[in-house]
Amino acid sequence: MSGLSTLKKSLLILSGVFLLVILITVLWTASPLAMADEGDYTRLDPAKAQSIDWPAITDEATVYLQDLLRMRTIRGDEHQASLYIQKILEKEGIAVRIYQHPEDPRRSNLVAEIIPDDIAPEYKDEGIILTGHSDVVEVNPERWKQPPFSGALVDGKIWGRGAIDMKGHIVMGLMSMLLVKRLDVPLKRKLMLLVLADEESDGKYGVKFMVEKHRDVFDGYKYVFNEGGLGTEGVAVPGSKIFNIQWAEKGKIWAELSVDGESSHGARPPEQYALLNMIQFLNAVHEMETDLTIVPEMETFLYQMGEAYSFPNSFFMKRNNNPLIRPLILPALKANRYLVAMTTNTRAFTGLNTNEDEGINVVADKAFAKIDIRLLPNTTPEQYLDKLEALAEPYGVKIKPTGTIVPNSSPMDSEFFKVMSRVSVDNVPGSVVTPLITPGNTDNTYLREIGLQCYGLTPVLLNSEELGSTHSDNEYLSQENLKLGTKIMFETVVGMN
Ligand SMILES: [Zn+2]
Structure with missing residues (x-):
C-alpha cells in the first residue's frame, strides 16, 4: 500500500469521525415539553365564546379583587374572604361549604363545587380543583406607593398585598366557576374552587386541616391548579414570555448541630476543639456534593429555556443532555x-456560635450551628x-432535625399539564412553557401527599418589578394580567371537559 493511499484512508476516517461528531452534536437533543395537540382538548363552543364580553368580565373581576384586597387577612381572619366569595357564588346558584377551624373560627376554608349530573366511570375520580390561599403576609406601608389594603385601581393596576400572591389567582378561579x-x-368531571x-x-x-379532618372533600378529584409557578415577561431572557409551571417542590431538612470538646485558653488551643470540629464538619458538608443532578x-x-433564547444559547440549551x-x-449552570x-x-449554613459569647480568649467546650438543606x-x-x-x-457532631419535608412532584406528562401548557401558549403568541421545580413549599406539598396531581401556575406575565413585589413592597396586578389569567384558567377547565 502506498503512503498516499494510507493518507487518503486516514483522511477519510478522520472526516467520517468529524461528520459523526457534527451529527451527534446537532441531532442529539433533549425532549421538548409535550403539550396537548390540536384536537386533544376541548374548545368552547364558538357561539358561547363569542358571547363572552371580556372587558365586562375584567371589570367584574377587578371589583372582586379590589374588595378582597381591602380585607386584612394577614396570617388570619380569612373567614371574611370566605363569606365574600360565598355570597358571589351562591347568588349564581353554585353550592358552597365553609370549613371554619374549631380553634379559631375566623380562619376558614371555602369549597364550591359544580358537579355534572352524569359522570362517566372514567371521569369519576378525575375532578379538577382550582385553588388558592386567602391569607397574605405582612406589609411595611411606608414603602408602598399606594396603601397596601386599598385595592386602588391606578392606570389599569390593582394595588394591594396579595394581588399576585394570591388573591388575584383566587379571583381567576372564581371567574372561571362563574363562566x-x-x-x-x-x-x-367535577369542578371545585378551593380557597x-x-x-x-x-x-x-x-x-392541613382540610386534608386531615375533611379528607372526603377531595374524593373524586385528581388535578389541582394552584400557585407555585408564574409567567414572566422579559425576566430570564430579554423579550421572552415564559410560563413556568411548577411540577415539583424540593424537600427540606432543617437541623440543629452541636458538638462538645474541651475548654481551654485561647492562647494555648488544643489540636482539636468543639468549634474547630464544627467548622471542619460544615466544610465537609459544603464539599459533599459538587455534581449537578439533572x-x-x-x-x-x-x-x-432554549426555546426562549436565541442562537447560540438556544442551540446549547436544547442539547443539554448531549454528551458532547x-x-x-x-460551568454556566453552576454559575446560576x-x-x-x-x-x-x-x-x-444559617447559624454558628458557641456557649462562650464574650470570651474572645476562651476556647469554648460547645459549638452549635444551624443548617437548611433543600432536597431534590x-x-x-x-x-x-x-x-x-x-x-x-x-x-x-450531633444532628438534630427540627423540621423535614419529603420532596413532592406530579407527572409532567399528565393530561392536565399538557392542556394547561397548550392553553397558556395559545393565549400568548411567542410564549413558552417550562416545567419548574421550586425550592420552597406551597400547599401543593400537602395536596400531593394525598395523591392529587398539582400544578403551580399563576397564569399571568409579570415583569421583574412585579415579580419582586410578592412578600415585598408595591404588589399589584394589572387588569391585563387579571384578564389573561382568567382566560387561561377558564380555557384549561374547558379544555379538560
Ligand atoms: Zn402564595
Whole structure:
C-alpha cells in the first residue's frame, strides 16, 4: 500500500469521525415539553365564546379583587374572604361549604363545587380543583406607593398585598366557576374552587386541616391548579414570555448541630476543639456534593429555556443532555444559583456560635450551628440524614432535625399539564412553557401527599418589578394580567371537559 493511499484512508476516517461528531452534536437533543395537540382538548363552543364580553368580565373581576384586597387577612381572619366569595357564588346558584377551624373560627376554608349530573366511570375520580390561599403576609406601608389594603385601581393596576400572591389567582378561579355556570359549559368531571386559609404559615388552619379532618372533600378529584409557578415577561431572557409551571417542590431538612470538646485558653488551643470540629464538619458538608443532578424533567426545562433564547444559547440549551455539549454548559449552570437550586441538594449554613459569647480568649467546650438543606425529588430526608450522620461521625457532631419535608412532584406528562401548557401558549403568541421545580413549599406539598396531581401556575406575565413585589413592597396586578389569567384558567377547565 502506498503512503498516499494510507493518507487518503486516514483522511477519510478522520472526516467520517468529524461528520459523526457534527451529527451527534446537532441531532442529539433533549425532549421538548409535550403539550396537548390540536384536537386533544376541548374548545368552547364558538357561539358561547363569542358571547363572552371580556372587558365586562375584567371589570367584574377587578371589583372582586379590589374588595378582597381591602380585607386584612394577614396570617388570619380569612373567614371574611370566605363569606365574600360565598355570597358571589351562591347568588349564581353554585353550592358552597365553609370549613371554619374549631380553634379559631375566623380562619376558614371555602369549597364550591359544580358537579355534572352524569359522570362517566372514567371521569369519576378525575375532578379538577382550582385553588388558592386567602391569607397574605405582612406589609411595611411606608414603602408602598399606594396603601397596601386599598385595592386602588391606578392606570389599569390593582394595588394591594396579595394581588399576585394570591388573591388575584383566587379571583381567576372564581371567574372561571362563574363562566362555567353562566355559559352552561358541559362538564365531564367535577369542578371545585378551593380557597384555603393559612398557607403562609404552613397550613395548620388551611390545607392541613382540610386534608386531615375533611379528607372526603377531595374524593373524586385528581388535578389541582394552584400557585407555585408564574409567567414572566422579559425576566430570564430579554423579550421572552415564559410560563413556568411548577411540577415539583424540593424537600427540606432543617437541623440543629452541636458538638462538645474541651475548654481551654485561647492562647494555648488544643489540636482539636468543639468549634474547630464544627467548622471542619460544615466544610465537609459544603464539599459533599459538587455534581449537578439533572433529572429528565430538568433536561426538558433547559430545552424549553432554549426555546426562549436565541442562537447560540438556544442551540446549547436544547442539547443539554448531549454528551458532547453538557460539559460545555455545566460551568454556566453552576454559575446560576437558581439553576443550582434546581439541580442540587443545596446546603445553607444559617447559624454558628458557641456557649462562650464574650470570651474572645476562651476556647469554648460547645459549638452549635444551624443548617437548611433543600432536597431534590429523588432524595428523601431520611436518606440524606443518613449520609450526613456518617459524615458527622469523625467530627463528633450531633444532628438534630427540627423540621423535614419529603420532596413532592406530579407527572409532567399528565393530561392536565399538557392542556394547561397548550392553553397558556395559545393565549400568548411567542410564549413558552417550562416545567419548574421550586425550592420552597406551597400547599401543593400537602395536596400531593394525598395523591392529587398539582400544578403551580399563576397564569399571568409579570415583569421583574412585579415579580419582586410578592412578600415585598408595591404588589399589584394589572387588569391585563387579571384578564389573561382568567382566560387561561377558564380555557384549561374547558379544555379538560
Ligand atoms: Zn402564595
